[in-house]
Amino acid sequence: MRRAVIxxxxxxxGLVILLTSSATAWAEGEGLxxxxxxxxxxxxxxxxTVVTEADAPIGEAKSDAEGKWEIPVPKAxxxxxxxxxxxxxxxxxxxxxxxxxxxxxxxxxxxRNVLFPLVPAGAAQxxxxxxxxxxxxxxxxxxxxFAQLAFEGLNLGLVIALGAMGIxxxxxxxxxxxxxxxELLTVGAFIAYVFNTTFGxxxxxxAPLAVIVAGIFGYxxxxxxxxxxxxxKSGLIAMMIISIGVAxxxxxxxxxxxxxxxxxxxxxxxxDGFQIGPISTTPKSLVAMGIEILVLILVGSALLFTRxxxxxxxxxxxxxxxxxxxxxxxxxxxxxxxxxxAVAGLAGVLLGTTxxxxxxxxxxxxxxxxxxxxLGGLGTAFGALVGSLVVGVxxxxxxxxxxxxxxxxxxxxxxxxxxxxxxxxxxxxxxxxG
Amino acid sequence: xxxxxxxxxxxEAGIGTEAVIYALAAIGLNIHFGYTGxxxxxxxxxxxxxxYGLATMIATFGMPFWVGIATGLLGAVVFALLLGIPTxxxxxxxxxxxxxxxxxxVRLVVRSVALRDTFGGTxxxxxxxxxxxxxxPYSPGEYGIGPIGFDHRTxxxxxxxxxxxxxxxxxxxxxxxxxxxxxxxxxxxxxDAVRSxxxxxxxxxxxxxxxxxxxxxxxxxxxxxxxxxxxxxLFSTEITFFAYTVLILGGAARVLGxxxxxxxxxxxxxxxxxxxxxxxxxxxxTFINVNQVGSINYMLVGVGLIxxxxxxxxxxxxxxxxxxxxxx
Numbered sequence: 065m066r067r068a069v070i071x072x073x074x075x076x077x078g079l080v081i082l083l084t085s086s087a088t089a090w091a092e093g094e095g096l097x098x099x100x101x102x103x104x105x106x107x108x109x110x111x112x113t114v115v116t117e118a119d120a121p122i123g124e125a126k127s128d129a130e131g132k133w134e135i136p137v138p139k140a141x142x143x144x145x146x147x148x149x150x151x152x153x154x155x156x157x158x159x160x161x162x163x164x165x166x167x168x169x170x171x172x173x174x175x176r177n178v179l180f181p182l183v184p185a186g187a188a189q190x191x192x193x194x195x196x197x198x199x200x201x202x203x204x205x206x207x208x209x210f211a212q213l214a215f216e217g218l219n220l221g222l223v224i225a226l227g228a229m230g231i232x233x234x235x236x237x238x239x240x241x242x243x244x245x246x247e248l249l250t251v252g253a254f255i256a257y258v259f260n261t262t263f264g265x266x267x268x269x270x271a272p273l274a275v276i277v278a279g280i281f282g283y284x285x286x287x288x289x290x291x292x293x294x295x296x297k298s299g300l301i302a303m304m305i306i307s308i309g310v311a312x313x314x315x316x317x318x319x320x321x322x323x324x325x326x327x328x329x330x331x332x333x334x335x336d337g338f339q340i341g342p343i344s345t346t347p348k349s350l351v352a353m354g355i356e357i358l359v360l361i362l363v364g365s366a367l368l369f370t371r372x373x374x375x376x377x378x379x380x381x382x383x384x385x386x387x388x389x390x391x392x393x394x395x396x397x398x399x400x401x402x403x404x405x406a407v408a409g410l411a412g413v414l415l416g417t418t419x420x421x422x423x424x425x426x427x428x429x430x431x432x433x434x435x436x437x438x439l440g441g442l443g444t445a446f447g448a449l450v451g452s453l454v455v456g457v458x459x460x461x462x463x464x465x466x467x468x469x470x471x472x473x474x475x476x477x478x479x480x481x482x483x484x485x486x487x488x489x490x491x492x493x494x495x496x497x498g
Numbered sequence: 499x500x501x502x503x504x505x506x507x508x509x510e511a512g513i514g515t516e517a518v519i520y521a522l523a524a525i526g527l528n529i530h531f532g533y534t535g536x537x538x539x540x541x542x543x544x545x546x547x548x549x550y551g552l553a554t555m556i557a558t559f560g561m562p563f564w565v566g567i568a569t570g571l572l573g574a575v576v577f578a579l580l581l582g583i584p585t586x587x588x589x590x591x592x593x594x595x596x597x598x599x600x601x602x603x604v605r606l607v608v609r610s611v612a613l614r615d616t617f618g619g620t621x622x623x624x625x626x627x628x629x630x631x632x633x634x635p636y637s638p639g640e641y642g643i644g645p646i647g648f649d650h651r652t653x654x655x656x657x658x659x660x661x662x663x664x665x666x667x668x669x670x671x672x673x674x675x676x677x678x679x680x681x682x683x684x685x686x687x688x689x690d691a692v693r694s695x696x697x698x699x700x701x702x703x704x705x706x707x708x709x710x711x712x713x714x715x716x717x718x719x720x721x722x723x724x725x726x727x728x729x730x731x732l733f734s735t736e737i738t739f740f741a742y743t744v745l746i747l748g749g750a751a752r753v754l755g756x757x758x759x760x761x762x763x764x765x766x767x768x769x770x771x772x773x774x775x776x777x778x779x780x781x782x783x784t785f786i787n788v789n790q791v792g793s794i795n796y797m798l799v800g801v802g803l804i805x806x807x808x809x810x811x812x813x814x815x816x817x818x819x820x821x822x823x824x825x826x
Contacts, residue, residue, distance in 0.1 A: 241591040293808065301537060301590055305746070306807045308739050313800030320786075320793035431602060434595045442591070467612040476599040483596060484584040 094170050096145055097134035098178040099127075099326070102156045106131025106334050107182055111148040116141065117167075126151075130328055137170055144168075147180050156182050206464075208342035213460040215343045219418070221436075221456020222356035224429060225449045226411035228436040229363060230404030232448035235437070236380030237397050239300050240290065244311035245408060246430030247318075250423060252278040252409020253416035254318055260329050267331040271413045275406050282405020285310075286398050311427070318423040326422045352414040359407060360449060367445055376400060380445075432459065432472070435479040441489025451489065455479075499780055504772045506645045512765030515652065515724040518659030519545075520763065522717030523741040524748070524756030525666045529710035531742075532750035533674055534703060535686030537594045540581065541741050543601030544711040546733035547573040548718025550608050550617060553728045556626035558616055563629035567719065574715035577604070578708040586703045598735055609730030622729035630654075630723050655724045662720070663757055666713050671753045673709075682706055683751075743803045749816030758814060771795045 096114055100107040106129065113124040114135045122143065125133040137143060146165035149158060158164060158180060170176045231245045256274035259265045265273070289310075293303060335346040367373035378386040379396045387393045415425060436455045440447025455475050462474040482489070511517065523541055530538040551570030555561040561569075577600075585596045608617040617623065636650035648656065673679050681702055684692045693699050722728040740763070748759020774791045777783040786794070812818040 235591075241594065296808075298808070302807045302811055304537070304591065304594065305742060306804050308742070309800045309803030309807070311800070312736070312739060312803065313797050316793040316796040316800065320790050320797065431599055435599070438592065438595060467610060469610050470606060470612065473603050473606045473610075476603050479599055480584050480596055483588060483592060487588060487592070 094139060095134055095136040095175040096143060096168070096170060096178050097132070097175050098180065100131040100133070100180060100182060102182040107153060107156055108334075109151060109153070111151040112178075113146045113148065115144050115146070117144065119144075130333055134175070141170060142167060143170060145178050152182075158182060209464060210461065211342040212344065213463060214457055215345065217457035217460030218453065219349055219353055219456070220432075220460060221453040222353055222360070223411050223415050224432050224436050224456050225360060225452035226356060226414075227408050227429065228433045228440075228448040228452045229360070229445050230400075230408050231433055232437050232440070232442065232445055233376065233380065233400045234404055235442055236444070237376065237383065237393075237400050238290070238294065240307065241300075241304050241442075243304065243307040243430070244314060245404075245433065246426030246428075247311050247314040248278065248282065248405050248408035248426065249412035249415065249429065250318055250426035251281060251314060251412070252405075253412035253421055253425065254322060254423075255409065256413045256416065257322070257327060257329065257421065260331075264330075267329050267417070270329075271410070274413055275410045278409025278412075279402045279406030282408075283398060283402040285405070286401035290401070291394065291397070315423055315427060322423060324423065326420060328421065329417060332417055346418075349418050352418050355410070356414065359410060363403070363407065364446065364449070372396075372399065377445075432456075432475060435475050438479055439482055439489055444489070447489055499776050499782065502645060504769065504776055507772045508765050508769035509646050510648070511768035512761045513656070514648070514764065515655055515659065515720065517760045517764040518656060518663060519717045519721045519724070520741055520744050521663050521757045521760035522659075522666065522720065523714050523737065524745040524760055525663070525670060526710035526712075526714035526717070527738075527741050527745050528750060528752075528756050529670065529706055529713065532745065532752070532755070533679065533686065534682045534706040535590075536586070536703060536707060537590045538597045538707070538710070539594045539735070539738055540597030540599075540601035541714050542733045542735055542737040543577060543581075543597070543604040544574050544714030545718035545721060545737060546601070546604045546608065546730070547577045547711075548715025549722035549728045549733070550604075550623075550718075551715070552719055553623040553626045553722050554616060556629070557618075557623040566626065570715050570719055571712055574711045574718075575708050578711040579704070582704045582707045586700055586707065598738070601733070601735060601738065605730050605733050617730070620730060622727055622732075624727045627723050627726040631726075652724070655720060659720050659724075662716050666716070667753050667757060674753070678702075678705075739803075740799065743799060743806070746803070746806050746811065746813050749813030751817070751820045752813075752815040755813060755815050762814075767795060767799070770798060 098112070100110055106127070108127055108129055108131060110127045110133075111124060112127070112133050112135065114122040114137065116122060122137055123135045125135045127133040144165055144167050147158065149164055152158070166178060166180075168176055168178060227245060227249055230248070231242060234240055234242050234245075252274055255277045256267070256270045259270035259273050260267050263270075290303070293306070298306070332348045335348055337344050337346050365373075367377060375386070375391045375396050376399070378389070378391055379393050383393050386396075412426065415421075415429070419425075432455055433452065436452030437448045438451070439454060440449065440451025455478075458478065459471045459475045463471050466474060523545060526544065527538060527541050530536040530541075548570040551573035552566040555566035555569045556563060581597060581600050585593045588596070607613065609620050610617075611619055613619075631651060631654065634650060634654040636653045638650050640647050640649055641653050642648060674682070681692060681697055685697075685699055685702055689699055692702075718733075721732065744759040744763045745756050746759070747763055748755035748757065771791055774783065774786075774794065775788055778786060778788050778791065806813065812820070
């Protein structure tokens with residue numbers, strides 16, 4: 065036990081040293097800042113001006129290639145922030161046309177984020193020229209929007225599925241509900257970030273390396289941490305709470321190393337979108353989805369057709385029986401952890417490329433992964449896949465009817481309702497879970 | 499290094515508002531987790547319901563203070579019922595996932611733009627604590643012994659808070675030594691055995707969930723009143739997890755466990771934090787800056803939680819046999 069702890073600590077230490085090499089500087093002083101994006105793409109060259117309450121000018125800035133702008137202010141006070149609509153590129157408009165300037169309070173020692181929601185021109189609300197649209201046009205825009213959201217939902221659902229499969233398999237083989245699984249995504253994304261920015265490798269090279277390191281990290285966790293804990297006969301509830309400790313530790317380690325900002329990879333930050341029928345997307349999203357589908361098919365067929373996969377499913381069904389029929393349960397569990405962490409790391413990199421990269425990204429999708437897993441049935445890998453896709457599509461499509469910021473609420477509410485009606489999930493077997 | 503400052507701050511934190519709030523949150527969790535074995539990961543939701551019930555009634559609807567308190571308590575009861583109906587028949591891990599989801603639902607709803615007029619969006623609500631501070635018997639000024647002291651407003655919050663903690667502890671002591679409390683502990687040990695004795699396990703669990711939730715809501719009141727403001731992101735899942743750390747540190751299934759746990763947790767947290775900040779400011783530690791101290795501090799909380807559960811799951815006061823829980 066002691067040796068194991070020391071070895072794992074050494075591994076963690078190595079990881080820390082690897083990651084520390086790119087600790088970012090922390091921002092000091094008050095300011096206003098924001099990121100201008102339209103449909104996930106940065107919007108460059110937009111002029112933002114800041115004045116005091118008494119209209120005394122403070123400064124102005126233009127959004128850079130990542131859509132970011134920042135204006136320092138002299139002290140904590142209330143400021144008026146104005147976006148110059150004339151500098152918006154063609155095809156992009158403010159979502160609320162009457163809200164070009166915002167009056168905001170800046171607190172001491174903090175930089176206040178300013179949000180100007182941007183949408184493709186024509187989708188803006190509050191414009192004067194929107195009366196009299198024919199009802200048939202309304203209907204077609206509804207279905208266009210539906211298609212777009214369903215596509216985005218599929219995109220989200222595939223990422224969730226990658227993480228959820230790991231959660232589900234780890235639960236199936238060890239009984240552990242791993243609350244630190246979201247952090248496996250984040251760790252994977254940030255290892256790729258280090259390879260990408262510190263060592264200057266192209267993302268196409270950094271990503272596979274990160275997946276390998278994430279896999280080693282998963283193996284290490286099982287070999288030197290969870291495995292010994294199981295051998296000490298720690299209770300499952302104790303391990304569940306321990307996993308929360310692990311999650312808190314990893315999350316704040318990443319905050320410590322990289323700061324709380326959103327950071328971009330060096331490649332594939334901005335891409336020109338294109339249209340496929342009613343759906344507008346970017347090449348990177350399509351590639352990411354392709355990779356996700358490929359990996360899911362690979363993992364799925366490995367589970368179905370290889371000896372190892374069959375052994376995994378046997379352990380998942382009944383570890384004691386599997387062990388008595390000659391399957392090395394510990395080895396299977398280690399493989400599950402390694403693969404689970406590697407796949408989660410891949411999900412993190414893809415999430416970081418297409419959507420967001422910060423220390424909380426994994427935590428933010430953790431509950432959606434749990435929703436997917438529960439919906440599909442805890443412990444069943446394919447249930448997790450189906451459940452995650454349903455959750456992803458549901459989350460995005462529900463924004464047709466409910467405000468976007470409440471979309472997660474819808475998914476979580478559905479999770480609770482499903483547990484009421486069919487607690488074993490869509491693909492789960494009916495057994496005692498109460 | 500100003501050791502005086504470091505120790506003063508640490509002791510103030512150990513008896514200060516945070517310690518009181520977390521003591522109440524953890525007493526509630528103790529009823530859920532320690533005595534009944536319910537793995538409630540949504541305690542933050544109960545605090546949020548309490549705080550927002552109070553703040554919304556007063557700040558948005560202009561009701562009197564006591565109506566706000568009643569709404570918060572009633573809200574906690576309703577939240578417990580809503581949470582309990584689908585989940586209490588489920589296994590521990592499902593219960594954990596659903597409760598954490600429910601707490602997040604509460605947070606996301608009160609921070610939504612759509613309900614901004616009622617709950618104030620991400621900025622939260624203010625201007626609901628005047629009635630509370632109008633009842634303050636302390637005249638303006640500083641109160642304290644030696645370097646340790648609080649202003650009159652904090653003194654009032656602390657007085658109310660520690661009285662509530664004491665009352666909650668007495669109540670928990672009485673209740674857990676009653677036949678009702680023994681049934682709860684029996685449910686924790688073996689639910690099926692209790693069911694076979696003809697007890698309605700579901701009803702007992704529900705009562706425990708309501709009881710612990712209401713105590714959590716008291717913590718929510720104090721959280722809101724002590725800051726004279728309430729923001730949705732104060733009620734993130736981390737409150738729940740820190741409350742678990744507090745509970746396990748002090749010792750689950752012990753009446754005073756959460757209280758001692760909260761005091762020690764905050765004392766240590768602020769001791770380490772202030773100590774590190776001082777060390778950085780005086781260039782004793784040079785490889786980090788002052789903003790990173792916070793994240794190191796929380797990393798230590800994570801490590802502490804892990805080590806506690808591995809090496810001393812019963813905490814300071816607990817009995818190891820009483821918390822030999824397993825997922826059923």
